[in-house]
Amino acid sequence: MSGDDRVVVGAIAGAFGVRGEVRLKSFCAEAEAIADYAPLTTQDGGRSFDVTLTGNAANGLTARLSGIDTKEQADALKGVQLYAPRDRLPSLPDDEFYHADLIGLEVMDTGGQSLGHVRAVMNHGATDLLEVHAPGRRATVLLPFTLEAVPTVDLAAGRLVADPPEGLFDDE
Structure with missing residues (x-):
């Protein structure tokens, strides 16, 4: 299964207790839904x-993962991202996107000029932000992922159209 057929749905935040349970960060709209998409694989597909969800912890869930029986095994997985096959995930409304689908898209302005490519999608509370890497710039630009700032997302064409706030992409 290629990487395009999978979507990252969570990450292991470390061990929980001494019997092999893990702290799990879910990237799903409903946190507990992560268990519905199992079995989950590592990025390389090797594991x-x-x-099995066992409870809640600060900033996440607690869970048992098959084959993980000790605190040491759980600790060794800290930071590992977990992937689910795209066909197990719910289809999204037209105005919603999986973060994995946005990363790598070319960012065009409303005049057709390239502003760069989406490097990452972040959320610090209020709204998603697209981290845009623009050639020739030292720093990336954080573009709000709102209908006003990004009126068009064309996954088939591999691009999105941005109408960024005034001055956001001006020269440094």
Whole structure:
């Protein structure tokens, strides 16, 4: 299964307790839904885990992963991202996108000029931000992912059209 057929749905935040449970960060709209998409795989597809949710922890869930029986095994997985096959995930409304689908898209302005490419999608509370890497710039630009600032997303064409706030992409 290629990387395009999978979507990152969570990450392991470390061990929870001493019997192999893990702290799990879910990237799903409903956190507990992560268990519905199991078995989950590592990025390279080398490991696969069944997921049994066991409770809640600060900033996440607690879970048992198949084959993980000790605190040391759980600690060794800290930071590992977990992927689910795209066909197991719910289809999204036309105005919603999986972060994995936005990363790498070319960012065009309303005049057709390239502003760069989406490097990452971040959310610090209020709204998603697209981290845009523009050639020739030292720093990336954080573009609000709102209908006003990004009126068009064309996944088939591999690009999005941005109408950024005044001055956001001006020369440094």
